[in-house]
Amino acid sequence: MKRFFILFFAIVATTAVWAQTPEWQQQLDRLDEEADQLYEAKKWKKLVANQEKYRKIIMAQPDSVRMDYLWDTDLAGNFYYNLACWKSLAGDKSGALKTFEYYTDRVIDKEEINLTNIKADSDLDAIHNEARFKSCMERLTAWGDYKQKLKDAKQYHSGLIPDGMKFKYMSPNNPDLVRLREHFKLDSVAGAGDEISKIKNLLHWVHDIVRHDGSSNNPEVKNTIAMVELCQKENRGVNCRMMAQMLTEVYLAMGFKARFVTCLPHDLVSDCHVITTVYSCTLDKWLWVDPTFEAYVMDENGVMLSIAEVRERLRTDKPLQINENANWNNRSKQTKEHYLDYYMAKNLYYLQCMEMARFNAETVTEGQTYRYITLMPYDKINSKSSAVGWHDLRVCDDKWFWQSPYED
Structure with a gap:
């Protein structure tokens, strides 16, 4: 107890x-x-x-x-x-x-x-x-029984996407991303190894550069440079949403395609979770990376998995494992049973991303648009939800939601 x-x-x-x-x-x-x-x-x-x-x-x-x-x-x-x-x-x-x-x-x-x-x-x-x-x-x-709710969720349905709708990603040549890359010497952080090692090194860096504090208020300026400086100045942390945005910016600055993903439960009563997804050209798929817990998820052979793959494996009871060093604030080791079977099984019913992955994505800026796209089971598209507002664009096409960012 x-x-x-x-x-x-x-x-x-x-x-x-x-x-x-x-x-x-x-x-x-x-x-x-x-x-x-x-x-x-x-x-x-x-x-x-x-x-x-x-x-x-x-x-x-x-x-x-x-x-x-x-x-x-x-x-x-x-x-x-x-x-x-x-x-x-x-x-x-x-x-x-x-x-x-x-x-x-x-x-x-x-x-x-x-x-x-x-x-x-x-x-x-x-x-x-x-x-x-x-x-x-x-x-x-x-x-x-959150895992059972996930198993009971209806399937997705392809083909119901507005014409011309597509996720967008800020170019690494953007001046703000160039400044971020140089400010934190991210090339050195990423290292000279292969693509997967760089993805893991950058995940580790964000996990350690600030601490997680789920009860903290979001700062007004929500970019990596500003948030790291604020946390150091005020000896504070940030919540999972801010950490995921930081990691997304870091990946974008290093030339990866990435976006932060709000993982939502069927019934939102108090808690959800926000992680990052980054596209691996080596594996030709999106990968699950969670800076709050320095976590990524693998199959029985140690191959890194996407959010979509983890969700489906939870639904079908297929093998899953998390990295050995997954932890919270370098204080609390994570287990597959708690992190995936309980916590994330609860939080994978709906998945939400911003249409544009960019620097300062949620900082209130004059003239900047903020559009959110939520992936939902087919039968929930027109349903009232405690987790998903009517102002969000609702889609049920998982193939579109997770398509390669390099597809035309």
């Missing part, structure tokens, strides 16, 4: 000293400290009482206060999941079932879940055979 309660639910006033902190908040801080100790000591009954008191204090606050601190009027699902686990460990089967039912209602249609972890969690063993628990698991599976 993942223990999120200490960091996720701790309410901290970052700008106020203790004396200025509201009494209810001071109580929560004390309960957090106590919960740490109770958890380490495995005093489950006392931990349950601690968390029930924590919730009572939170829920006694006005809606406006809860919205300020929780971004919602209720605690997130993980709070109730952990509470159900601790009630189960404390021998309170009835309470555990009731709380697990509340958790189920709380997350469905609202929050993402890790179904694999829930199924494997021994903390809930005491209620696994209960009909009420099984009913909850059926509902949670229908909501949170």
Whole structure:
């Protein structure tokens, strides 16, 4: 069981000293400290009482206060999941079932879940055979089995593309890209090896030049030079979207065709992911490259794969592997099971790119146009989606979406 309660639910006033902190908040801080100790000591009954008191204090606050601190009027699902686990460990089967039912209602249609972890969690063993628990698991599976949702997605359909529509790529001779190449000495970064080694070296460079921070605000100026300087100046990171844009610019500057790809789930409740795709002339296909996790994906023979190939292999349960050094911020090693089977299986339902791959792609600039093209299963083209707006150009022709940039 993942223990999120200490960091996720701790309410901290970052700008106020203790004396200025509201009494209810001071109580929560004390309960957090106590919960740490109770958890380490495995005093489950006392931990349950601690968390029930924590919730009572939170829920006694006005809606406006809860919205300020929780971004919602209720605690997130993980709070109730952990509470159900601790009630189960404390021998309170009835309470555990009731709380697990509340958790189920709380997350469905609202929050993402890790179904694999829930199924494997021994903390809930005491209620696994209960009909009420099984009913909850059926509902949670229908909501949170992201890989099955991907498998159930309808096929694409070719031939439905407006005449003249084509992805465009900024020339490496563009002055901004030339400046980028020279500023960071990208020729040296790429090295003198073959095409694939250059692609990997540039991926590694972007992964290491800034850190990933998914909660950071996007900078006003969104190009590689500006973002690296900002991160160094303010000791901050950028989110996956900015990292993917940086890597896209770096590839463009080095003469590759590349674009950043927003990978979207069927139901967007909180999270998506953005990676880069770069065209390999050696392999004659687009490749999956993810600067957030320094990750690329391979088949059983170690051949790098495209986003389209990874998506289809997930749908058909064919072998996949990720590179050994895939990691988050050089701190957390990635596994195929979490990165692909859970996280990216969730985020490969819809795929979105900008029509023009360029320097400063999403910096607000007078006179610059911003058009997004989203690849969707055929049956979703005219459907309302929480992930895809009506203002985007929707297509279902995957062959067109992934055609070689060198085709006429």
